[in-house]
Structures are given as C-alpha cells and as structure tokens.
Amino acid sequence: MLCIRxxxxxxxxxxxxxxxxxxxxxxxxxxxxxxxxxxxxxxEGSQQQIFSGIGSCQRDDDDPNPYGGIxxxxxxxxxxxxxxxxxxxxxxxQDGVFAYTGGAVFNGPFAGxxxxxxxxxxxxxxxxxxxxxxxxxNVHTVSTSGSSxxxxxxxxxxxxxxxxxxxxxxxxxxxxxQGAVFKEQAVYSYNIVCGVIMAxxxxxxxxxxxxxGIGSGQYGVFCVSDGWSTTExxxxxxxxxxxxxxxxFSISDILFTQTDTRGSGISVSSTITLPQPFNIDNHIxxxxxxxxxxxxxxxxxxxxxxxxSDGSAFFARIGAVVYSYNQNEINLWYPGxxxxxxxxxxxxxxxxxxxxSTTASVSVKVFKADSTLPGVTSPPDDIANAYKFFSYNTTxxxxxxxxxxxxxxxxxAYTGTQWEQTDFNCTGAAGCRxxxxxxxxxxxxxxxxxxxxxxxxxxxxxxAGINLWQPPWMxxxxxxxxxxxxxxxx
Numbered sequence: 001m002l003c004i005r006x007x008x009x010x011x012x013x014x015x016x017x018x019x020x021x022x023x024x025x026x027x028x029x030x031x032x033x034x035x036x037x038x039x040x041x042x043x044e045g046s047q048q049q050i051f052s053g054i055g056s057c058q059r060d061d062d063d064p065n066p067y068g069g070i071x072x073x074x075x076x077x078x079x080x081x082x083x084x085x086x087x088x089x090x091x092x093x094q095d096g097v098f099a100y101t102g103g104a105v106f107n108g109p110f111a112g113x114x115x116x117x118x119x120x121x122x123x124x125x126x127x128x129x130x131x132x133x134x135x136x137x138n139v140h141t142v143s144t145s146g147s148s149x150x151x152x153x154x155x156x157x158x159x160x161x162x163x164x165x166x167x168x169x170x171x172x173x174x175x176x177x178q179g180a181v182f183k184e185q186a187v188y189s190y191n192i193v194c195g196v197i198m199a200x201x202x203x204x205x206x207x208x209x210x211x212x213g214i215g216s217g218q219y220g221v222f223c224v225s226d227g228w229s230t231t232e233x234x235x236x237x238x239x240x241x242x243x244x245x246x247x248x249f250s251i252s253d254i255l256f257t258q259t260d261t262r263g264s265g266i267s268v269s270s271t272i273t274l275p276q277p278f279n280i281d282n283h284i285x286x287x288x289x290x291x292x293x294x295x296x297x298x299x300x301x302x303x304x305x306x307x308x309s310d311g312s313a314f315f316a317r318i319g320a321v322v323y324s325y326n327q328n329e330i331n332l333w334y335p336g337x338x339x340x341x342x343x344x345x346x347x348x349x350x351x352x353x354x355x356x357s358t359t360a361s362v363s364v365k366v367f368k369a370d371s372t373l374p375g376v377t378s379p380p381d382d383i384a385n386a387y388k389f390f391s392y393n394t395t396x397x398x399x400x401x402x403x404x405x406x407x408x409x410x411x412x413a414y415t416g417t418q419w420e421q422t423d424f425n426c427t428g429a430a431g432c433r434x435x436x437x438x439x440x441x442x443x444x445x446x447x448x449x450x451x452x453x454x455x456x457x458x459x460x461x462x463x464a465g466i467n468l469w470q471p472p473w474m475x476x477x478x479x480x481x482x483x484x485x486x487x488x489x490x
Contacts, residue, residue: 003371004253005128006282010120012041015083015098017115021228023081027123031076032174034129034245035164037122037284038072038081040099040305042114049112049324049331050280051099052305053081053121055167055176056195056222058183058210065314066113068100069306071224072121073173079121080173082224096227101333102322103310108333109270122281124369133160134246142167142196142209143239144219148350152205152244159300160246161254162286162367163205165198167221167240175222175240177207179289179302180320182309184346186218194223194236197348199291199299205244206299211350219347249367255283256366261292262321263359264337272364277327284367285330287323289341289360295353301342303332303362311339319343319355321362330364380412380419385426395419399426 038053084096
C-alpha cells in the first residue's frame with residue numbers, strides 16, 4: 001500500500017459572475033505543491049456537482065458564445081484563481097461562467113452553465129505522495145516557437161496511473177498541462193490560444209504546446225488574457241520549464257475504476273454510479289481517454305473539468321471529455337458526430353501527426369488519498385554550521401564550507417514516529433578544502449545535478465565527507481530525470 005496522504009484544504013468561498021479576478025488563496029506549505037486541484041461546487045437539480053479547475057485559458061472573451069472554467073497557477077505560497085470577467089477589449093462576451101458542460105455538440109446527462117459556484121483548493125505536498133516511479137525536473141522546455149511537440153521518455157514499461165506535468169513560468173508560478181482541446185487555432189489577430197496538451201503511453205510522455213504559425217493570433221504555453229483577468233494581471237508566456245511526476249499505485253490505493261468505449265453512436269450511460277460514497281475532500285477523481293486508433297493509438301489524454309467553448313463552428317475542430325463528480329457518481333460529456341473525444345491538430349502539434357478520434361476508451365478512476373500515516377515533512381533538527389537534505393524517511397547532514405565534521409552519525413532515518421538522534425556536529429575551521437565544481441543550469445545559471453538522482457549516492461558522498469549540496473533553498477536548481485527517490489523543490 002503506497003498511501004497518498006490527505007491534502008491541505010482551503011475553506012469554501014462563494015464566487016459570483018464577473019467578480020474581480022484573480023482571487024488569491026494562500027496555502028501553508030512553504031514549498032511548491034506536488035499537485036493542486038481546484039474544486040468548483042455547483043448545484044444541479046437537487047444534487048451538488050464538482051467540476052475542476054484548468055491549467056490555462058485556451059481562448060479569450062473576444063471569441064463568441066459561452067465558456068466556462070477557472071484557470072489556476074500556484075507557487076510555494078499561494079494559488080491564484082482566474083475567473084471569467086467582462087473586459088471589452090476589443091469586444092465583450094458576458095457568457096463566461098465558472099463551469100460549463102459545453103454546447104449542443106456535447107452529449108451528457110444534463111446541460112449546465114453555472115454563474116455562481118462555491119470554490120476551494122486542495123493542495124498536496126511532495127511528501128504526501130509516495131516516491132514517484134518517474135521524475136523529470138527542469139530537463140525539458142516547451143515553447144510556442146520551438147518544436148511542435150516535446151517527448152519525455154519515461155521508459156518504465158507500463159502506464160502510470162497518475163501523471164502531473166507542471167510548467168514553471170518565468171514569473172515563478174506553475175501552470176499544468178491539459179488533455180483536452182477546445183479551440184483549434186486563433187482566427188483573428190486579437191485572438192489568443194494558450195496551453196500545453198499532454199498525453200502518454202507505456203514508455204513516453206508527449207507535450208504539444210500552442211504553436212506559432214497558424215492564423216494571425218497570439219499563442220502561449222500559458223496565458224490569462226481579457227475575459228479572465230484585469231489588464232494589470234493579464235499575461236502571456238511563450239515558454240516554460242517542465243517538471244513531471246508519474247506514479248503507479250497499488251491496487252489497494254485505487255478505490256474504483258471503470259472503462260467503456262464511448263463515442264458517437266455508442267449507447268452507454270453518461271453517468272457512472274459509484275459502488276459506495278467516496279470522500280470528495282480527500283480522494284482524487286480522474287477521467288482519461290485512451291486513443292483506440294490513429295497516430296497516437298494507446299496514448300492517454302486526461303479529461304477536462306469544464307468546457308472552454310461550446311464546440312460550435314467558430315472553434316473548428318475540438319477534442320474533449322468533460323466531467324463532474326460527487327460522492328456518488330461521475331458524469332461525462334463529449335462531442336457527438338462532427339467533433340472528437342481526442343484531437344491533435346491545428347496549433348496543437350503544428351507539423352506533427354494529427355489525431356482525430358470519434359471514439360475512445362474512456363476510464364474513470366478514484367484514487368485513495370486519506371492516509372493518516374505520519375508524514376516525514378516535519379524537518380529533523382537543525383545542526384549548527386551544517387546543511388541537511390531530507391527525503392521521505394532519510395536525512396543527510398554535511399558540514400558547511402570552513403567547518404569540519406566530528407565524525408558523528410551523518411545519516412539518520414525516520415522511524416514512523418520520530419527522527420533518530422545523532423551526535424553529528426560541525427565545529428572549528430577546517431582550513432581550505434576543495435569545493436566540488438558544479439555545472440550550471442542553462443535556464444538560470446544555478447547549480448544542478450543531471451541524471452539519476454538517488455538518496456544512496458548522497459549518503460555515500462556525505463559519509464565520504466564531500467560537501468555536494470547547496471542550502472535547502474537552493475535545491476530548486478537541481479536538474480534531474482529518471483527514477484528519482486529524492487524530492488525536488490522548484
């Protein structure tokens with residue numbers, strides 16, 4: 001049993017249509033989260049439904065017709081929520097809402113457009129998750145003017161159950177890649193299309209950024225443009241550094257899974273009834289569509305927590321599965337004839353193979369995330385004149401330059417209730433010591449270690465008396481990829 005711990009929860013806040021944007025929600029982690037989820041609670045009939053936040057706006061309010069969603073970004077201190085507003089630059093659209101099930105082209109259990117909603121965020125620390133089966137930290141980039149796609153081989157030989165692709169933006173905030181396309185390309189010069197689409201198979205993760213070269217509009221890997229924020233807080237970024245975590249969970253951590261072939265002309269219920277009530281405070285609800293044909297056969301694309309367009313002709317070709325959930329059911333919406341459950345083309349993957357799937361193998365999953373096992377995030381004791389690196393259940397101490405170890409125990413373990421005691425200390429002047437040369441990160445001229453990063457190597461280095469590490473606040477410069485058992489901080 002791997003045991004995902006329960007997240008930190010903000011309080012519910014009631015949002016109303018066209019309220020000021022963004023809304024800032026502080027979180028107490030003091031580190032970049034491993035995962036953030038924005039829950040959008042609405043009432044449909046006599047039931048509450050939870051829709052989810054999105055990683056970037058793929059459109060602005062200069063486009064016609066309704067749109068819905070809450071765009072979120074985050075850093076080590078706060079989550080910013082960008083909500084639809086009226087901008088009048090250059091045109092106005094008053095149909096922005098917090099959650100939307102799509103227009104007439106979407107088939108589903110009910111049609112909904114919600115101008116009032118209760119909102120909260122769920123935030124998980126890195127140590128709330130088990131060690132990732134694959135990590136890529138600051139090795140890859142995405143750009144609107146670079147390659148039309150980026151491949152990140154994970155080579156773990158099986159499909160991860162959960163992948164989080166984080167895009168660190170130039171302002172230090174983090175966006176997340178998405179799995180659904182709601183607009184094929186920008187039509188006019190004042191239109192904007194932004195975001196990064198993500199999918200994966202048993203050996204590879206592929207990212208498709210919105211790419212320059214289609215139409216006359218503006219493109220970004222992330223943006224919050226007019227219709228989502230005030231002019232002062234709107235911005236568009238054309239590149240980002242990529243951080244990936246991928247997990248394979250044990251059977252006991254997957255509370256529910258169901259897979260059906262869905263698409264136009266296939267008769268299957270759009271509501272999946274859960275076998276028992278599941279806790280919406282803690283558990284992770286996920287919808288994925290697997291391609292059953294085409295260039296990306298067997299690739300998995302994640303569903304969307306709200307429809308960003310109605311799928312009408314203005315938006316050209318789209319590909320999406322939208323979902324909501326509550327403790328008793330999961331609801332799905334997806335296009336019928338004329339559009340797709342999965343789409344790659346237009347600005348998404350310019351020049352790359354396209355994908356147009358009218359049918360797909362759609363899975364709904366619920367992951368257990370309520371472990372009360374003690375975490376190892378509470379740090380071990382500081383030791384004067386020493387650096388410490390702690391990861392899950394192991395801490396390594398090394399002396400700062402100019403200080404000398406007494407030869408005490410430099411590696412301690414977490415017993416499940418407390419950290420082991422150590423007599424390690426660093427005192428006196430050690431004289432001139434050779435400092436290990438550190439290569440520089442081309443993205444920011446900060447130290448990094450490239451390749452497989454393993455706590456065992458750190459232990460051996462520490463026991464050999466080699467001071468490899470910067471202070472903890474510099475660990476964000478680490479550049480790693482592979483099966484990583486330590487945690488990274490951006």
